[in-house]
Structure formats: C-alpha cells, structure tokens
Amino acid sequence: MIENLNNLERTHSCGALRKEDAGQCVTLMGWCARRRDFGPLTFIDLRDRDGITQIVVNQEKAANAHAKAKEVRGEYVLAAIGEVVLRDKNARNPKLATGDVEIQATEMIILNDARTLPFQLDASDEALASEDLRLKYRYLDLRRPELQANLRLRHRMVLEINRYMDEQGFMQIETPNLIKSTPEGARDYIVPSRVQPGKFFALPQSPQIFKQICMIAGLDKYYQIARCFRDEDLRADRQPEFSQLDVEMSFATPEQIYELVEGLCARIFRLIGVKLQTPFPRFNFAEVMRRFGSDKPDLRIPAMELQDFSSALAETTFGPYASVLSAGGEVKGIVVSGGASMSRKTLDELQEFAKRYGATALAWIKLGDELSSSLLKALGTDKVIDIAGLAGAQKGDGVLIVAGKSSIVAASLGALRNEVARRENLIPEGLFAPLWVTDFPMFEFHEDDGRYYSMHHPFTSPLDEDVPLFERAVNGETQLFGEIRAKAYDTVINGVEVAGGSIRIHRRDVQQLVFKALGMTDEMARARFGFFLDALAYGTPPHGGIASGIERTLMVLVPTENIRDVMAFPKTASAQDLMIDAPGEVDAKQLEELHLKIVQD
Ligand code: ASP
Numbered sequence: 001m002i003e004n005l006n007n008l009e010r011t012h013s014c015g016a017l018r019k020e021d022a023g024q025c026v027t028l029m030g031w032c033a034r035r036r037d038f039g040p041l042t043f044i045d046l047r048d049r050d051g052i053t054q055i056v057v058n059q060e061k062a063a064n065a066h067a068k069a070k071e072v073r074g075e076y077v078l079a080a081i082g083e084v085v086l087r088d089k090n091a092r093n094p095k096l097a098t099g100d101v102e103i104q105a106t107e108m109i110i111l112n113d114a115r116t117l118p119f120q121l122d123a124s125d126e127a128l129a130s131e132d133l134r135l136k137y138r139y140l141d142l143r144r145p146e147l148q149a150n151l152r153l154r155h156r157m158v159l160e161i162n163r164y165m166d167e168q169g170f171m172q173i174e175t176p177n178l179i180k181s182t183p184e185g186a187r188d189y190i191v192p193s194r195v196q197p198g199k200f201f202a203l204p205q206s207p208q209i210f211k212q213i214c215m216i217a218g219l220d221k222y223y224q225i226a227r228c229f230r231d232e233d234l235r236a237d238r239q240p241e242f243s244q245l246d247v248e249m250s251f252a253t254p255e256q257i258y259e260l261v262e263g264l265c266a267r268i269f270r271l272i273g274v275k276l277q278t279p280f281p282r283f284n285f286a287e288v289m290r291r292f293g294s295d296k297p298d299l300r301i302p303a304m305e306l307q308d309f310s311s312a313l314a315e316t317t318f319g320p321y322a323s324v325l326s327a328g329g330e331v332k333g334i335v336v337s338g339g340a341s342m343s344r345k346t347l348d349e350l351q352e353f354a355k356r357y358g359a360t361a362l363a364w365i366k367l368g369d370e371l372s373s374s375l376l377k378a379l380g381t382d383k384v385i386d387i388a389g390l391a392g393a394q395k396g397d398g399v400l401i402v403a404g405k406s407s408i409v410a411a412s413l414g415a416l417r418n419e420v421a422r423r424e425n426l427i428p429e430g431l432f433a434p435l436w437v438t439d440f441p442m443f444e445f446h447e448d449d450g451r452y453y454s455m456h457h458p459f460t461s462p463l464d465e466d467v468p469l470f471e472r473a474v475n476g477e478t479q480l481f482g483e484i485r486a487k488a489y490d491t492v493i494n495g496v497e498v499a500g501g502s503i504r505i506h507r508r509d510v511q512q513l514v515f516k517a518l519g520m521t522d523e524m525a526r527a528r529f530g531f532f533l534d535a536l537a538y539g540t541p542p543h544g545g546i547a548s549g550i551e552r553t554l555m556v557l558v559p560t561e562n563i564r565d566v567m568a569f570p571k572t573a574s575a576q577d578l579m580i581d582a583p584g585e586v587d588a589k590q591l592e593e594l595h596l597k598i599v600q601d
Contacts, residue, residue, distance in 0.1 A: 001071075003109050008079060015051020019100040021084045028053055028103065029079045029111070031143065032072050033122065042069040046080060046103075049148050054093075054102040055080045065108035075114035075121075075140075081107040131564070135578040138569060150566050154554055156271050158225060161245055164267050168260060170221040170247065175210035177227065181528065182208050184457055186230035189240070197595040203229035206547060208457060209532055211248035212504055215543040216535050222248045225550065231575075237496070237552060237563050240575045247501070248545035254489060254503060257546055258282075258436060261491055261499055264548075265434060272557050274432055280491070284439040293332075293414025295440070298495030299433035301421040306332045306413050307391040309401065318378040320361075324403045331403040333363075334413055335391050336420050339398020340368035346423075353419055354402060357412035363401040367393055375401070418495060432556070434493045439463065442470070442486040443517065451519055452481045456488045458514050460502040461544075463487055467510075474513050481517065491548070498553045501546025508536040 011026045030048035037043075040059035045052050055078075057069040062082075072078065082105035093099030118137055119129030121144050128134070134141040141147060165172070181188050184205035191201040204210075207226045214222045226246040232238065245264075249256065262278040269276040281299075288297050291305045309331045313321050321331055336342065342350075342364070351362040365373040365388050373384045391399050400420075402412050421427050442462050443452040454460065462470045463485045473480035487503035505511045511533060515525040525533065554566035564570035571577050591598065 001068075001110065002112055005079070005109075005111055008109070010079075013050035014046050014048040014053045015097055017053060017084055017098050017101050017103075019086055022086045022101060024084045025082070026084055026103065027079060027081045028055070030077070031114075032074055032076045032078055035069070035072055035074070037070070040066070042066060044069060044072060044078070044080070046078060047143075047145075049152075051097050051145075053098045054087075054096075055082070055105050055108075056102050057105045057108060061104070062106050062108075065105050068108045068110055069105070072108075072110065073114065073116070075117060075143075076110060077112040077114070079107075079109040079111055080105045081109075132572065132578060135564070135570070135572060138579045142568065147565065150554065150558055150560075151568060153271065153557060154550070154566060157268055157554065157557070158550065160267050160271060161225065161264065164264050165223045165245075165247075168221070168263075170223040170249075171219065172224055173214055173219060173222050174224060175204070175207040175214075175226065177203055177229075179204050179210070182206055182210075183454075184208065184228075184230065185453070186232040189229045189231050192594040192596055194593050194595075205230050206244065206457075207246050208459060209529075211246060211545060212459060212543065213532070213535055215248055215250045216538065216540045218250075220250045222246075222545075226547075234571075234573045234575060236561055237555065239551065239563055239567065240571055242563075242567075243550040244547045245499075245550060246545070246547045248543060250541040250543045252503065252542070252544035254438070254487060254544070257489070257501060257544060261546060261548070262434075265491070265493070265498075268553065268557070269432065274430075276432060276434060280434040280436050282436040282438055285437055285441065285485075286439070288437050289410050293410035293412075293417065294495075295437055295490065296492045296495055296497045297414070297435070298418060298421070298427070299435055300427050300431045300494055301417060302337075302426060304334045304336070304417045304421065304426075306334060306410070306417075308332050309387050309390060312383075312386055312390055313379075316379065316383075318375075321378075321403050324405075327405075329404050330406045330409045331401065332409050332413055333387070333391055333399045333401035334417055334420070335393045336398040336400060336424070338396055338424075339400075339420075340366040340396050342366065342398050350400065350416060350419065354400075354412040354416055357415050358408035359402045359404060359412035361403075362412075362416075363403075365393070365399040365401070367395050367397050367399075432493055434491065437490045437492055438488070439485045440488040440490070441482065442466070442484040442488075443481045445482060452478075452517065454514075454518065456486060456500065456502050458518055459504050459511070460486045460488050461505045461510070470513070470517075474517050487544070489546070491546075493553075493556050494559075496552055496556050497549075498556060499546050499548035501544065503542070503544035506536070506540040506542045508533055508540075511536055 010029045012028060014028055014030045028046055030046040033045040033047040033052055035044050042057045044055040046055050057066045059066040080103055082103040084101050085104050087102050117140060119133055178201040181202040182205050186205055188202035193199045206228050211222050224246045225243055227241060228244055229241050262280055266276045266278055285295060288295055293306050310325060313331050316322050347364055354362045363374045365384055367388055375384050388399055393399050400416055402409050441455050444455045445452055466484045469480050470484050490497050491499035551563050551566050555563060
C-alpha cells in the first residue's frame with residue numbers, strides 16, 4: 001500500500017552513515033536496489049544519488065515494517081526509520097562507503113511502487129542492455145551510480161570553471177540562441193519565424209560573432225558556458241547540441257590565452273586528483289602532422305613517430321611507389337615495437353583499418369628470426385633492410401608502411417599509431433599528456449567542390465608574417481592559399497581536442513579580404529555579415545579567445561569514449577531523443593502559422 005510522505009524528513013542520505021553514527025535513530029529515503037529474504041529477516045539495499053545503505057527488517061522486532069518490506073519490489077520508493085547499528089565484523093562490506101553499518105528498521109513506508117524495469121540497472125558493463133533501450137528509459141539509466149558520478153563530476157567541473165574565470169577577471173555574458181548563421185563548418189539548425197513569414201533564425205553553432213561584438217562593445221574579458229548546435233554527421237565524440245566554455249578577451253596575445261587555459265586545466269584536473277604539468281609543450285601544425293600524422297596526437301603513446309622513406313625510394317622502379325613519388329606524394333611508416341610477431345590476421349585487420357583513412361594498401365616489414373616483408377619481391381631484400389634501418393627498427397620489431405598523397409599518408413598512419421597502441425596496450429592508465437598545437441593552416445582545400453574553406457572559422461587572423469602571402473593569394477596566386485598560416489591554436493589532451501581558438505581579425509579591410517578569399521562577393525558578405533563588418537568599423541580592439549568543449553573534456557577526465565556518458569539527456573547517432581521521441585511531427589495548424597508546407601518526395 002502506498003503511503004504519504006506527510007511531514008517526514010530525511011535525516012541522512014543513503015551514502016552518509018559510518019560506524020561513528022551507530023546508535024543514532026535515522027530516517028533514510030530512496031529506491032530499493034535489491035531485496036533479500038531470509039525468513040524472519042528481510043534485507044533491503046536502499047539507494048539514492050549518494051550511495052547505498054543496508055536496511056534490515058526483523059519480523060520479531062518490527063512485524064508491521066517486516067510485512068511491508070515483503071511487498072517491496074525493485075525500484076520501489078521507500079522511507080526507512082530505525083537505528084544505525086554496527087554490522088558484525090564478518091558481515092561488513094568494504095565495497096560500500098556505508099558498509100560498516102546497517103539500519104535496524106522500526107518503521108517502513110512505501111512511498112511509491114514501480115513497474116518491473118525494462119532492463120537491469122546493476123548489470124556489469126558487458127551485460128548492460130542495449131544503449132537504445134537505455135536511452136528510451138534514460139531516467140532509469142541515470143539511476144546507475146556510474147552515470148550519477150559522471151554528472152556530479154560535470155557539476156564540479158563547471159563550478160570550478162566559474163570560480164576560476166571569475167578569479168581571472170572574466171565576466172559571464174549570455175548570448176542569444178535565436179540568431180543568424182555563425183559558421184563553424186557544420187550545417188545550421190534553423191527555426192522558422194511565425195511573425196516574419198518566410199524568415200528563419202539559425203541556432204548558434206557557437207557564440208563566435210557575439211563574443212567578438214562583446215569586445216567591440218568594450219566588455220573585454222567575456223566567458224560563458226554556451227550551448228552550441230551543429231547539424232553534422234555524428235561520431236562517438238559529437239552531439240547535435242553540446243556545451244562549451246566560450247572565452248574572449250580584448251588585447252589578447254596567444255601567450256595570455258595559453259596561460260589562462262593551462263591554469264584552468266590544472267584546476268580542473270585537480271578534481272580527479274591529477275597534477276597537470278604546466279606549461280604544456282607546444283608544437284606547430286606542420287610538426288605534429290609530420291611526426292604523428294595527426295593534429296591531435298596522443299602523446300601518451302611512446303614513440304611510433306612517422307618515418308619518411310621517400311628519399312630512400314626516390315630511384316625506385318616499383319610502379320606504385322614511383323608513381324606516388326612522382327606525383328608529389330610520400331612513402332612513410334611507423335615502427336611497431338615487438339611487431340615482428342604480428343600475425344597475418346592482425347596485418348590484414350590493420351590493412352582494412354588503414355583503408356578507412358584512404359590508404360590503398362598497407363605494406364609491412366617484420367624483423368623476426370628471418371626477415372619477412374610484403375615488399376621483398378617489389379623492392380628486393382637490400383632495400384627492405386635499408387628502409388627498416390632508416391626507420392630505426394630493431395630485431396623483433398615490425399614496420400607498417402603507407403604510400404600516397406601526404407594527407408592520406410598522415411591520416412592513415414596517424415590513425416594506425418593510435419590503433420596499434422590500443423591493441424598492444426601501449427597507453428599507460430592514469431597518464432595525461434597535454435599539448436598545444438599552433439599555427440594551423442588558415443584555409444583548407446575541399447576536393448569535392450574544388451574550393452578553399454576556413455580551417456578554423458573566417459574570423460581567424462593570419463600570422464603577421466604570412467599577410468603578404470595572403471594578399472598575393474587574394475590577388476590571383478590562389479595556389480598560395482594552402483600555405484598561409486593562422487594565429488589559431490588547439491589544446492589537445494590524450495589525443496582529444498579539448499579546446500580551440502584563435503586571435504581574431506580586428507580590421508575591417510582584412511576581414512573583407514577573408515570573405516573574398518572564401519568566394520563571397522561583396523554583396524554576399526554584406527547580406528550575411530554586413531552587421532559585423534559595420535561593427536568592425538567602429539573602433540574594434542585587437543582580440544582573441546578560445547572555446548573548450550565541456551563534454552570532450554569530461555570524456556578525458558572520466559575517462560570514456562562515449563560522449564553520451566557525460567550528458568544527462570543525449571541524442572543518438574541519428575540525432576534523435578529516444579526518450580521524448582524527438583524530432584517529431586507538428587500539427588497542421590502549427591505549420592500553417594509558420595507558413596510552412598511539407599513536401600513529400
Ligand atoms: N568559436 C570557436 C569554436 O566554437 C572557438 C573560438 O574560436 O573561440 O570552435
């Protein structure tokens with residue numbers, strides 16, 4: 001029978017009681033995580049967000065409470081009143097913070113019942129129900145202590161960010177969500193206007209333009225934990241809406257931003273008991289791509305840097321390599337320590353893996369008791385030994401080799417470096433390896449439509465020394481666009497890009513040139529960004545900033561590979577909320593009010 005709470009109040013949470021509390025009379029409330037019956041004794045594990053406390057109900061001492069305890073099923077909501085008693089030595093549970101004690105209940109109140117759950121909450125990781133089912137019943141999945149701990153860490157991290165940013169003199173300013181497109185390289189989510197027929201708002205991909213306008217407005221040091229909306233293909237570390245610590249500062253130098261972010265990271269990592277070494281090492285983009293094949297290298301992985309074999313193969317008559325090299329491509333490889341023992345199966349799997357990143361083939365050398373290599377026939381034994389030596393491979397090692405366009409060679413070897421490290425367990429647990437990546441290219445070429453796009457966003461300033469190059473590129477030498485470097489920087493920790501930002505363009509003429517470089521006519525630039533170009537003309541201070549993904553950072557802290565583990569109400573990979581069943585249809589009246597018609601194809 002369900003009873004009322006009336007004025008009954010909890011005295012403690014389910015995670016609070018210790019042996020020092022023995023003798024106290026307490027009232028606990030929570031969910032029945034487990035019930036065990038032993039004739040006249042019934043045990044209930046009572047759970048709330050703080051922990052679990054064992055309740056014992058004894059038929060002889062509390063017949064009424066015992067009868068009620070017998071009715072209790074999993075996830076019933078209960079209040080238990082009774083005395084805290086020390087458990088017998090052999091009955092203590094060292095796995096529970098409250099495991100030295102239990103409550104001898106004198107009274108039990110059933111506050112609510114619960115249907116049988118669609119899945120088990122205390123299953124082991126491997127036995128957990130499918131994620132789709134858990135997302136549909138997110139309110140149940142969230143009762144799991146693992147997810148509760150992640151959300152608690154999230155809360156503490158955001159609290160720490162707020163404290164730190166305030167201490168550093170930053171002011172929190174909220175920017176609107178119903179705006180015009182802010183380009184960050186994804187599609188916009190758009191919202192139709194009811195009062196302005198045929199017009200649409202775009203949800204911010206980031207508050208970028210607004211935070212720059214805050215600088216023009218003299219608001220100086222700005223920050224916000226901002227919600228961002230990006231309609232893009234989802235990956236394990238992406239969600240259509242997410243939060244970021246968004247920062248902007250007037251008269252900023254890159255050094256000031258680096259120091260600010262390093263200080264912040266150090267504070268945040270203290271929350272998990274880690275002392276992060278500052279300053280972080282710095283690498284420019286060209287260097288990380290050359291050495292690690294990635295603009296977010298995982299520096300926890302020992303060595304396995306990319307080795308270039310192009311010059312050793314300059315004279316090769318082996319067709320595939322000769323044609324790659326004559327087309328300006330590269331032949332590079334990585335040494336896998338102990339890799340001589342890689343099986344055929346492993347090599348086949350790694351080949352398939354590399355192909356996902358555009359590699360046409362994966363060649364290999366194994367320095368086992370005998371030399372073996374997929375290249376022996378093509379290059380001859382001497383050349384293969386040469387290459388292995390050049391790579392610095394020792395007896396017992398393996399070498400994995402990719403040839404092709406330099407972007408493909410980097411992408412596939414960079415990914416292989418991570419994959420091999422994962423398979424071979426080369427990544428030490430509990431290690432955190434932060435770094436800065438600087439001087440990103442300003443533009444990147446997209447082959448599909450044959451034009452340049454901003455690598456960061458169009459408000460990023462070129463490096464001072466590359467401005468002449470930029471002017472030449474805009475004036476017709478378009479092949480130079482790919483060489484211009486930007487004052488852009490990313491913070492990377494353990495192979496995850498946790499923050500990214502830049503020093504901005506504060507001159508209207510330079511901003512106009514960038515829009516032009518991106519293929520926008522003056523009219524197009526005015527239509528999209530006229531308000532911003534105007535604002536730039538009214539005394540814009542030099543400024544710069546950065547944004548750091550809250551979820552990405554938490555994924556490193558927890559750690560987890562699944563972004564949904566660090567959000568309360570995430571969406572699926574197909575951008576759906578399975579719990580509330582969104583996106584959904586709207587009724588005809590709403591469509592009419594919004595001046596919209598659905599066209600079926
Ligand atoms: N607006 C950028 C982003 O969201 C960050 C920045 O440049 O500050 O990635």
